Amino acid sequence: xxxxxxxxxxxxxxxxxxxxxxxxxxxxxxxxxxxxxxxxxxxxxxxxxxxxxxxxxxxxxxxxxxxxxxxxxxxxxxxxxxxxxxxxxxxxxxxxxxxxx
Numbered sequence: 001x002x003x004x005x006x007x008x009x010x011x012x013x014x015x016x017x018x019x020x021x022x023x024x025x026x027x028x029x030x031x032x033x034x035x036x037x038x039x040x041x042x043x044x045x046x047x048x049x050x051x052x053x054x055x056x057x058x059x060x061x062x063x064x065x066x067x068x069x070x071x072x073x074x075x076x077x078x079x080x081x082x083x084x085x086x087x088x089x090x091x092x093x094x095x096x097x098x099x100x101x
């Protein structure tokens with residue numbers, strides 16, 4: 001199901017909703033552009049979000065973009081462990097809803 005070749009179908013998707021798709025791509029480009037937050041950090045944030053949402057397309061695209069922007073394997077590894085800590089922390093804090101008392 002998750003085949004990077006499927007991304008070639010984005011053109012067909014855009015044909016069905018061209019104005020919305022153009023707006024999406026413009027927003028995506030602006031949001032990820034180098035700015036006050038450097039591009040490398042934005043791509044590491046995107047990797048973290050992709051790990052959380054478990055989107056294989058986003059993982060591949062943003063990992064590649066992060067490396068292109070200068071991210072090291074160590075930075076990607078630390079990013080992954082921040083994600084793991086937050087997901088684990090969410091389970092722990094949400095457990096307060098099921099503990100009596």
